[in-house]
Amino acid sequence: MTYRFDFSWLPLYWPVILKGLLTTVELILVGALCGVALGVACAGVRALGPRWLRPVVAAYVELIRNTPFLIQLFFIFFGLPSLGLQMSELQAANLAMVVNLGAYSSEIIRAGIEATPRGQFEAGASLAMTRFETFRHVVLIPALQRIWPALSSQIVIVMLGSAVVSQIAAEDVTFAANFIQSRTFRAFETYFLSTALYLLLALALRQALRGVGSLLFPRRAAR
Amino acid sequence: MMTFTVWDILRNLLLAARWTVLLSLVSFLGGGLLGLALLFLRIGKRRAGRLFVQGYVELFQGTPLLMQLFLAFFGLGLFGIDVPAWLAAGLALILWTAAFLVEIWRGCVESVTRGQWEASASLGMGYVQQMRYVILPQAVRVAIPPTVGFSVQVVKGTALTSIIGFVELSKAGTVVTNATFQPFTVYGLVALIYFALCWPLSKSSQILERKFNVAHRHH
Structure with a gap:
């Protein structure tokens, strides 16, 4: 192999990479917050929502979990405008990530809710709490605590999956790498660097989620 | 301008879906074989082997599949x-695929209780x-x-190969x-074809899980 590695483009192009990095971080922050909120809402509907709404949520979850993220993204960005729903690349990327994580996290949270002992619901009822109050104060928080590790890995998976939003020209890390390699023709080096960035991002995100977990559920950490 | 019926669109997509199926099968079987080899290193007695597989898994689970495709391509x-x-x-x-299967299977081997090892020894x-x-x-x-x-993840993973120019369902x-x-119709149909491929797999995974769990309760 006579190939010589060349990173001399780095000083010139690092602002592009930094901008991409910030976009990826923004995408995952919005995606994780809104996605988990949507997941909680969907899991709540499936646990105690109106009967007619439950199969609708179930269909949404199955549809998202059994189709590729790339197609969901294309459908939102290219398909929805024909219904009059026009949005920017970044908005489409954000929406796709929220919709995607919403479906996955609702399944994870549902598993946590189903693991709640029946006695907890009955105890809530015996304290004259409504079904919603029982869900909100008694069931949800321990359920979230139980499934936090699984939820964290799913958030990391969605972050890694966000690399494909470059395909609708949302300017994330991958977009920056594509841009740089088209200018410098140093494809392997740019993708090597961006891969390393994703790896670091995944490690950092995992640590951050562990920290958030011990903040949200302090009792567990104290034990 | 030529007009296309829904049937024209669907037929072309279904023809391309054959490549999605083929690539999924190759990836799943190849990944399974490699995963099996890695599994024996991972649960084996040699420390170097275990560390190697741990690093391998960390690398492939911690980076986007898209980046792995680009790096393989270039x-x-x-x-x-x-x-x-x-x-x-x-x-x-x-x-x-191997990186994910080896972790799934390691969990399964480790779920066999210690007593079984001791009894057989x-x-x-x-x-x-x-x-x-x-x-x-x-x-x-x-x-x-x-x-x-996990095979569902493999089928969905093949969609990314469209980005490096492999003509399968997504590229089609x-x-x-x-x-x-007609992006709305086309991507809607593409999603439905993926759903038709993946949903039976998801469903059978759930059914199998219920079936084997029942068997477990009798132990």
């Missing part, structure tokens, strides 16, 4: 090989016999539902969209 080129898209796609997907079995007659038969039962479940969706200007 990295193989560094060796002076003219890389066709299907080769890079197959290679990257096999390596990626007390019957004078060696490592290979223990594996062959005691541990693996039990681990395989536990492993089947999550393995079938883009091509057909560019010809028909």
